[in-house]
Amino acid sequence: MSSASVLSTLLDPGRLVVAGRLVESPQNVDDLVDATGLDRRSVLEALASLHEAGLVRHDTAGYRIEERTLRDLARECSDNPDVDPFVRRGMTDDEADVLARFFRGRTLVEVPTQRAKRLVVLERLALEFEIGRRYPESEVNEVLGRFHADVAALRRYLVDDEFLDRSDSLYWRSGGRTDA
Secondary structure, X not given: OOHHHHHHHHOOXXXXXXXXXXXXOOEOXXXXXXXXXXXXXXXXXHXXXXXHOOOEEEXXXXXXXXXXXXXXXXXXXXXXXXXXXXXXXXXXXXXXXXXXXXXXXOEEOOOOOOHHHHHHHHHHXXXXXXXXXXXXXXXXXXXXXXXXXXXXXXXXXXXXXXXXXXEOOEEEEOOOOOOO
């Protein structure tokens, strides 16, 4: 379904109020009827439309908002949806697709929690460090700070996943690809 269709689905007041309740917590139909003041048929019709648009899913806890769809929609509607070509430098097309989920322009907006995706991000960040050169911690922080504010977490991930090594407050590239 296109972004415009998904947004159109939300423009209906009944569907919007149902979606709004589901943002707070999973709910069953009876909970939604009580919380929204809509009749059962209206709630069921709203849920069917929201489900068809990919905005709602149903599981054992009840109906819940599909956050991934909303994130994807926000990304598509953003002023700068594409990752900066600079960030794509040295990466495969598949890796660039992963980076596009976590970068806006040159800014890392979220550190992936899934290890495989985090390794792609770390691989890209490691390309910022020259092989054979030793960096003081302050310089590592400066380089990482160009991408994300939590430089301590990025430094730790880079060391833990063996992209960087450290000793006596000096860091150096110890892993990752060597061709940029």
